[in-house]
Amino acid sequence: MISSTPIGDWTWELTADSGEIRPTRAAQIAAAIWNELAERELALPGGKANVRVMDRDNPRDVHLDVKDMRVGTAPLAPQSALAQAVAQAEALDGNFIVIIRIECPGLWLEPGFKYRAEKLFAIHLEVWGGKLLAVTLDTYSDAWLTRDTRDREQPEVYAANAPRLAAALQGISALLGSAPTPGDENRYAAPSETGFKDLRNEGPAYDDSWGTFEGLNRASLLQSRIPQSEDEYEQVTEHPVRYFTIQRDGRTLGFVWASVGDAAAGYFPRTAAGDDAFDVGADWLLALREAHGQGLAPLAALDWLAKQPTRPEIGVISEDTPQEASSSDVLEELSGRY
Template identity: 40%
Template sequence: MGEWFWEPAPVLDAPASGVAWALGLVGDVRDVLASLGLVADGGTGSVEVCELSAMGRPLFERRDVPLDVLAGQASGLRLLPDQHLTVALRLPGEWMEAGVRRRAEKLFVLRVHVWGRGAVLLVLAAHADAWMTLDLRERPQPEVAAENAPRLAAALKQISELTGSETDPGDPTWHARPTADGFADLLVEGAEYDDSWDNFEVPARWRRLVKLLPGGYGEEEDYECTTEEPVRYAEVRCGERLLGFLWASADGAAGYEPRGAAGDAAFGAGVPWLLRFRAARSAGAGASEALEGCLGRIEAGVTVGAVVRRAPSLDALQELSGRG
């Protein structure tokens, strides 16, 4: 939805202490967010060191490491003057909607960049619309913003105090306009784009999912992926965790909607079931028959529920998948 930047004082001895300093800073900022109830337990971290002349080719890289082992994996690193370090945390978190607590597996992403000569940049990115007076469908939600925006504003202020630098809001995004204390009131200023959910978020999720499919998504191999008809759907879970929804419609369309709040796992969980759909179509089965054939099955620890539910439209199911 938006991001914010801070420029703390340079690290005096970046080659010797830059890595430890960056790890300490991301830990301190995470503690600020946790103290305000914005982030929850869990999350993963990444560390990357590159030459400034070859930023796309890491000399050292660790990705998606549990937070409790991240420091150990990076402990032996040194940062040379012509190198660049990035430490990033992907943090789950919670927000409130009408008194109900919602959770997303990637609510915030926190990054610290340290250059070998000492310059530092801290970046915080938010990945939910709970702080905004309009949701992604341009519907007013002032009560939701009132429940959550004050905690975000308090976090930005405390991070500014921690780093000794001013909060610099990032550029407007598809969905919102960051400010030094959160987000602009879109009820007053209006949204940057009309229907950013349909125009940007849904296509972006679909492109990400298609990249995971062998050969992409083909018109000949796969069912039609859109429909104007009501849809029947089943929940896709890993244990108690809801990852997405497998669906089909009466006019022969079928697909999978990843649940945004479940994070990266939601996308991978859909791949085996879309491949089952592909095999079913190749065998001449209709979309509804293909859905029935997946009910109650388990694939790589992921289960399709045996209960079929109905949504009035694919749009309604996509909106359900996008909520916390």
């Protein structure tokens, strides 16, 4: 499963023995970590990078904030957007917090298949006053676990992916000169220095943690993109649902759905598609809100959506007739797994 919040994380800390850790050095380390991931197809071109510089004494005083820079095969290639943003940070003088974050698309493996997630890992670096560098690596996939985040054993998936993560962590540790500090056990899993602890005997902290928490997380991310309103359909149903697949440029971004038995309808983002799935989802939710305002029942709203003029920027409905799933949980799992 792919989640919208980290499954686990690892941290390394470096201190400057002499001189300062400048933004250029931090960016070089970030690029070297990206290369370690890229060697194992855990990072691919097409990710996004952010650079932010804040006053250490007053973090609200932001001196530089550059977002959503595209990352290519060489993240710090001359004249790249990231290289230019780092150069701007380098030119600043003061007691700063420098943050560099790279979200990494990557591949996870299943028997006979490779699947791409637009945010498989995230590399996060913070430099405090030029003296302390904290590096954090987050992952958003459960492919490294002996049991997935819905409590199902996955021996083949684990065997294909866990060694890739272990090798990447070892390579990053060699690069940084120390072993990582694993993040705390969370609702999904328990990180270790080489990946994750085997929870088949002890069990996870929560049963079906993905099903319990991810729906709430994704709903919150979607609702944060649109104005609040009470003029909308119910978001939960126990009935089968009918749905349309939303695609843009041949890539599935999510599913707009309606219950066959009550007043529920909504949109499930395909988490592996990254932020695009949530951005277009906001527009589809607003369209459903408009249908609700017209007094349309959920299935009638689905038909109404299919007849509206196409808006390629928010994706298009890919089927002529709606598909049916036995429950909203089945469709939600589809949106989170692939």
